[in-house]
Amino acid sequence: METRIITHDGQFHVTNGLVSHVIRILPGGEPNTIYFGPAIHDRDDFSDLQELAVRDTLQTDAGHPGLSLEQIRREYPQGGSSDLRPCALDVGDAAGSHAVKLAYDAYRIVSGKVPLDGLPSTFANGTGDDADCATLEIDLADASFGLRVTLSETMFDGLPVVARSVRVTNVSHLPQTVESAYSASLDLPDADWDMLTLTGAWAREAHVERTPLRTGLQGVSSIRGHSSQHANPYLALARPNADEMQGEAMAATLVYSGNFDASVFVDSYARTRLRIGINPEPFSWRLAPGETFQTPEAILAYSGAGFNGLSQALHALYRRNLIRRPWNACRSPIVVNTWEAVHMAMDETSLTAMARSAKELGMEMLVVDDGWFGHRDRADSSLGDWFADRRKFPNGLKPLADAVHRMGMGFGLWFEPEMISEDSDLYRTHPDWVLGDPRLPLHALGVQRCQYVLDMTRPDVVAYLRRTIGDVIGKAGVDYIKWDMNRSLSEAYSRALPPDRQGEVFHRYALGYYRLLHGLAARFPDLLIESCASGGARVDAGTLAYAPQAWISDDTDALERVKIQYGTSMMYPVGACSNHVSAVPNEETGRRLPLKMRGDVALFGTFGYELDPALLDDGECARISRQIDWSKRLGPLMRSGTFWRLRSPFAPRPGFDAADAAWMVVSADRRNAVVGWYRALTGVNAPVPWLRLAGLDADMRYAVTEVDTAVADAGDTAMAGRGFTPWRPRYGDELMHAGLPLTDRTTVTWGRDPFPGDGSSRLFILTAVDASL
Incomplete structure (x- = not known):
């Protein structure tokens, strides 16, 4: 469904059939977040969803009689008011006052979106009525303070995401100082969420951390002058029962490369406020009369289908509305x-x-x-x-x-x-x-x-x-x-x-x-x-x-890369992530992993090498040449396909000494797919690992072929015995609900060695029986 911005008296409903955001202007002019989440039907009046109860110990605001700003869900909370929670905007005037009282002034609806001055941002495909997005701008003003704030929100057709940014303008005759200006703030009615972040350090980037929300302030941030290996500008909230395949989740991220703060505050009444924007700690911005400060763009995404749904929404947005052409669709050179x-x-x-x-x-x-x-x-x-x-x-x-x-x-x-x-x-x-x-x-x-x-x-x-x-x-x-x-x-x-x-x-x-x-x-x-x-x-x-x-990392060790690539895929499309096969022993870990494992990991992204080809022996040259053939064949799928995380390297399972990991990419028509499975340690007498696939057509039959990319000739049609192991065709529903049994002895041709050993990988090609990859 195309994006619609529906206006009623003092109410705005932005929806595209996947998500809805409802804003209502309170009698004193305060914009109130009524709802953000999966799409809902429109009504003339959503005021019955407002939370206006005032508790005895909460302060009421002089500009909003009988109302405590600390009690309501605010669209863009500013400090210096009766809202004593962490706020999104803090501006001081020439007299040193920070008591900003913004109220609704005007709105505009734009077909498409306007670029941000001096900053990267998502863009519209098409123009005018043919644009694949629509933008709502709401002007807020405090005439006595001399401040105007414009809230901008763009929703994209067919994607459960919104892009938000803010412009702050000094309309007084004296200078002002912006002490903080977050790009987005979102108030939620409860705190029954887990927080997921991507943290780490050099050579172990994007490790996934998940923790339940608690009362108080929590989050991730950087004051390093760049987004940093230590904390990626990404924060997700998920229901406690949510996982990769199911459950409600939402994410906030920032189209920005400098200091950032992504934080969540839970108050004493179990209400949640999510903020993301420029980190205010080492920041202030002097606004001369008439000057405007533009915040970076924030992206908010929603999923009712777990973390994979959340990632796929961001991947699709970045490919379609952020990455410049032609690189948003074409395979990068090896x-x-x-x-x-x-x-x-x-x-x-x-x-x-x-x-x-x-x-x-x-x-x-x-x-x-x-x-x-x-x-x-x-x-x-x-x-x-x-x-x-x-x-x-x-x-x-x-x-x-x-x-x-x-x-x-x-x-x-x-x-x-x-x-x-x-x-x-x-x-x-x-x-x-x-x-x-x-x-x-x-x-x-x-x-x-x-x-x-x-x-x-x-x-x-x-x-x-x-x-x-x-x-x-x-x-x-x-x-x-x-x-x-x-x-x-x-x-x-x-x-x-x-x-x-x-x-x-x-x-x-x-x-x-x-x-x-x-x-x-x-x-x-x-x-x-x-x-x-x-x-x-x-x-x-x-x-x-x-x-x-x-x-995405200087660490080219394939086992470490599995973790890094897994975490990075939470936000970024795999086709934008550069992965190289390096020589052994690995420079970062000293580990010696098979060429097959190194290649099978690096294939899921932009493929390349970190070694001197002149030093390779004939056997290594032959295997690398075949790897490259497969990379060229699979490259378009990696750039444009839908990525599914199947098994996390951060979550060991009962009966195994270490977590294995798996993921797959499925073509847009669901007729082709490639699956990667990776194991750090081989267990002894361990349970049979079954791998359930995802994203396939339940009614389509697939030829399943296991491939050793470092042995087989990619153009060889006589597959059996040449590094290929053909399986009988299987329906998509069987592959998704029963899965593949990953036994070591009976289903794989491993040559003389029946066990793959530590640091092993398996790669499967799925092709609709009447299609060819």
Whole structure:
């Protein structure tokens, strides 16, 4: 159903047949959240759903006689009132007052949506009446304070999601200071929820944590200047009985790459307030008369079908309304990245040979990682000097790029644009471009890197980077850049800003980052950008709007990657997640896992390699070549199919020593699917693991084929005995309700070894009996 915005006297009902949001204006002008959840029928008057009971100990508000703002579900709560819960907006005027009393003023309905000034956001497909979304804007005002606030909410056709943002405008004749301005706030009538977050650290990103709500404040946040490995800008609420396949759940996330706060407050009457937006702790924003502050965009999603339903709504939104074309639908090239292969010991001759070996195996792009610029032999020099190291590339990068292009491959390059080394020409020329308090010694990232942060709040810094990096891309013909960031922001002081604007540094930094990304994407519209920040420190929807794929972790160990990819899929489509097969022993864990396991994990996403193909023996080359064939065959499905999590690596089951994990991707017409199953430890005399599938057509018969991608020829039709194990065709209902018995001895051809052992994987291809993958 198309999105409808139905207005009655003082009431707004935004619905698309999947979700409904009902807002009602109270007599004093306060916007009241009547309902948010699965779609409901419209009525002229939902006022009987309002909660207006006043308790003896709660304060009533002078602007709303007989009403306590602390008791009602508020659409956008501002502090300085009788609502003593954590609020969404805090603004101070020139006299130091924070007593903002916003009341309804006007509304507008827009077919489609309006881009946010200076910020990434979701977009409408189509224009006017053909747009796939509609937007409601509600103006609130406090005339005596001199403040106007515009609440914007967009609902998308066919998706149970809304996008929300806020504009704060100073309409007085004196300056004001925004101390906090959340992008979205949602009041819920009860606290019978569990909270789910994605937390971790370097090399163990996006681990799933779930805990029941309790009275008080809880949540996740970052003040690192980026979204961070420690806490992804994502928070979900789920009913205690909800799991991957069933139950009510909702999520909040942010289209933003800077400091954030996602928090839940439960009051003493078991009511819940969910907020998400810029973290107010190191933030303030000076508003001169007539100026407007725009918050980033928040996304709220609802599911009545568990966490998979929630994820699938976000995946579909990002593919359709956030990721730039053509990368929202097409398969990304299979890359070989030089980092784990050679680190910084590179030159034109060796890299040309690496590209040639990679091309013979079927790889499609050479990505030259860290070490190509300045005099970069160690990690403590040359950041900011974005010109080729003439010792390694005597004639610059173009001869190497030309040689790679003549092979029919793409050419990619690593940058860390936001950083600067003390040992660099740029630092010697512009020490004032470093972000930091000049009174204090600069704190670098560790002894090995010794790098500082460029002041991205400065337009001249952004212009310099756009010019110098753009020149490298243009002259060499770069097709792809890997955009890294290896340092959080500390001592976040800008010499270019006055004292009363130092609270703006973190947000202005994010705006500068977006200006640089936007400028390069506009100059090179076909350029593929992969985001990276010591792995997953900037895996967020704000960056995804410009960089359609993300390096989600520096940890390439397949067993660890199962956890990371599982957690990341809670929010991000697998086709946007870059996964590489690396050499063994693994650099992060020292673990030696079979090539099959490494490939079977990496296949579920954007596929590539972190190794030197020239060092492989003939057997390894043959197996990798077959892996690549399968990646090319399955790549379109990974980009556009529906992803289902089947079994969590964070939840061991009775009878097993460790949790196994499983997931699958199903085509839009449900005629094709691929299933991955992974085990860390092999149990002794353990129960038979049955794997129930999902998302299939119950009435369709599927040919089920187990594939060893590192053994079989992807084009071989005589499958049995060549790494393929055909199973009899089965109906979709059987596969979903009975499942596949994953016994080790009787159903799998494992060669001489009847047991797969620790660190094992299995891959199944499902094809409708009258269709071919």
